[in-house]
Amino acid sequence: MPKDIERELDAIFSHHDARVVQARRETAGKGAAEEQFALAAAACLTGVITPALEQMVAALQQRGVAARVLAEEAGVRIDIPVSRHARLGLGHGGYPYLRARSDRQTRRMHFERNTSDARGRSAIGDYAVDEVDADLVNALVVDLVRVLYGPF
Numbered sequence: 001m002p003k004d005i006e007r008e009l010d011a012i013f014s015h016h017d018a019r020v021v022q023a024r025r026e027t028a029g030k031g032a033a034e035e036q037f038a039l040a041a042a043a044c045l046t047g048v049i050t051p052a053l054e055q056m057v058a059a060l061q062q063r064g065v066a067a068r069v070l071a072e073e074a075g076v077r078i079d080i081p082v083s084r085h086a087r088l089g090l091g092h093g094g095y096p097y098l099r100a101r102s103d104r105q106t107r108r109m110h111f112e113r114n115t116s117d118a119r120g121r122s123a124i125g126d127y128a129v130d131e132v133d134a135d136l137v138n139a140l141v142v143d144l145v146r147v148l149y150g151p152f
Helices: 003-062 134-147
Strands: 068-072 075-079 095-102 106-116 123-127
Touching: 003 068, 003 075, 003 095, 003 106, 068 123, 095 134, 106 134, 123 134
Parallel strands: none
Antiparallel strands: 068 075, 075 095, 095 106, 106 123
């Protein structure tokens, strides 16, 4: 094979090889960023959100509400029942709720709630992991309680 063809092929493939190396670095970087988010989100769920929800459950239970915290696959939620039987302390009811979960695609903590006994939910906010603290979680729960039990 002539030398000029060899040089041209080498030039083409050196550029191609550089793109492959760059793509692998980017993929590795994305994987590391996803792993960092997963670790930070898990720490936020277990170290910030769950304890804040458990505090709110205790406060609600002192007021006769059979609230409870439920761990889910990718998050945690607080159930705050409003049925007549649940208000009398005869069960949990299951709905309504406030749910917090990590969203790997957006790399944010997603909060949603349901304010009725029927199925359905609405998003109420997406926050960066470092924006989520006990005060935020408590405010979201209090807002839900206000909707459920407050004056009409």
